[in-house]
Amino acid sequence: MASNEKSYAPGQHPDLPAPANLVGPIAWIRGNLLSSPTNIVLTALAAWFLYTLLPPMLNWLFLDAVFTGEDRNACRAAGEGACWAFIGERFKLFTYGFYPLEQRWRVNLSFVLLCLAAVPVLFDKVPYRKYGLYYAMAFPFIAGWLLVGGNILGLELPVVATDKFGGIMLTLVIGVTGIAFSLPIGILLALGRSSRLPLIRVFCIGFIEFIRGVPLITLLFVASTMLSYFLPPGTKFDLLLRVLIMVTLFASAYMAEVIRGGLQAIPNGQIEAGDALGLKYWPAMRLIVLPQALKISIPGIVNTFIGLYKDTTLVIIIGLLDPLGIGRASLADTKWTGLSNEVYIFVAIFFFISCFAMSRYSLYLEGKLETGHKR
Incomplete structure (x- = not known):
């Protein structure tokens, strides 16, 4: 029987497209939504629920x-x-809080500098990344000077009291500060908890267990109200600074446990390999152990960051007005x-x-x- 198909040499036949019923939207629907009786029922219920909910919403x-x-x-x-x-x-109030109107350019500039600092940290294929990382490490102090003001290296900005901070700006200040400082502190606490030096190990264990055993709202209340009783008379300790310290320490304790889990997942052979190469403790940790442990711990680290970011709403209890506080006051x-x-x-x-x-x-x-x- 004659064939209309073109003949090809062995191994030269071109790749053919996949059957139409195995690719495309219809195939995805059949495979994910209608693949079994149970999925068909659930898909129908979900469709009914969306049809009922979406139009009025x-x-x-x-x-x-x-x-x-x-x-x-x-x-x-x-x-x-x-x-x-x-x-x-009230959008500007939600964004800037009570920051002086004529000085809000400093908030805008700080946000732009934050985006620039995040690029070399989040992405490795950027030009001059090493210098970008140096800038990222200096950014918290640059932003602190921009937002609060004062005289530094001959440059002077009007001082803005931190009780004027509020809204989205306040959330970003607390969240970014906690995220930026809790990770390195958490790494040190995780390493200290597994240290062979009893004094360091006991201190790290005690700190982690104490912080994890106390609600953040209690620590914030202590920082805002009770701390003044333990300071010398006349001592002034900025409320926002106290909050930043407490939030950072709280997140660091949880971060330490996340990273400790990653460290325990690394086989002892990796540490022995560092010893065989003649590396001392810190070089072995920096070059061999920690990169692998942090890679394993990524989901837990990001989960801790997200929890910290959402917990910034608790500052409303001590009188600081985040977006939720601004909304309730409005x-x-x-x-x-x-x-x-x-x-x-x-x-x-x-x-x-x-x-x-x-x-x-x-x-x-x-x-x-x-x-x-x-x-």
């Missing part, structure tokens, strides 16, 4: 929402949806009473975007370092 959030208005009555007269005019009218204004839903949704969206970005970077880093993550 979209109407309230966007279609029937009011984006301009002078007060809540204007919103209610214009539509039955969300009153985003409230968020728009609701006391008779013009905008009764709009708590808009406040909580706005704050939830802000934290979701921030935490989701951290989690996605964690997945990117795991895949880049080949930690066995399956997408």
Whole structure:
């Protein structure tokens, strides 16, 4: 029988595309949503739930929402949806807190410098990365001077009291400071806990267990109220600085346990290999053990960072106003009473975007370092 197919030499036949029923959206739906009776039932229930929930939610959030208005009555007269005019009218307050209007350029500049400092830390294929890392290490002190002010190296900025800090700015200050300092301190505590020197080991164990056994809100209360009783009369200790120290120490204790788990997963042969190469303790840890332990600990490290970032909302208990505190204080204004839903949704969206970005970077880093993550 004659054949219309072209003949090819052995090994020269071109690759053929996959069958249409095995690739594409239809194949994905069949494989993930309709692969079994149970999945079919769950898919149908999920579709019904979304069909019931999404239309009224979209109407309230966007279609029937009011984006301009002078007060809540204007919103209610214009539509039955969300009153985003409230968020728009207080957006600068949500962002800068009570930072002086004429000095807010310093907050904006600090945020730009933060983004520049994050690039060499998060990505390794950037030009002059070594110098970028030096800058990243100096950034917390540069940002501190920009935000607080004062005279440094002949450059002077007006001093802004830290009780003017608030909103998203305050959350970033506490979160970034805690993240930047808790990781190196946690590494030292993890190494100290496994040290052969009894004094160092006992100190690290005692510190970690004490901090992990006390709620963060208690530590913040001690830092804000009770610490003044243990200081000499007349001593002034900035409240925000006390909060930054407590938050950093709290996160460091949890970070130490995460990293200790990574260290315990490293076979003793790796340490013995360092000894065979003639490396002393610190070079062996820096070049052989810690890179592997940190790679294993990436999910736990990022999880601790996310927990720390969300815990910044606890500062409202001691009188510092983060975005949630700003929102609750704004609701006391008779013009905008009764709009708590808009406040909580706005704050939830802000934290979701921030935490989701951290989690996605964690997945990117795991895949880049080949930690066995399956997408």
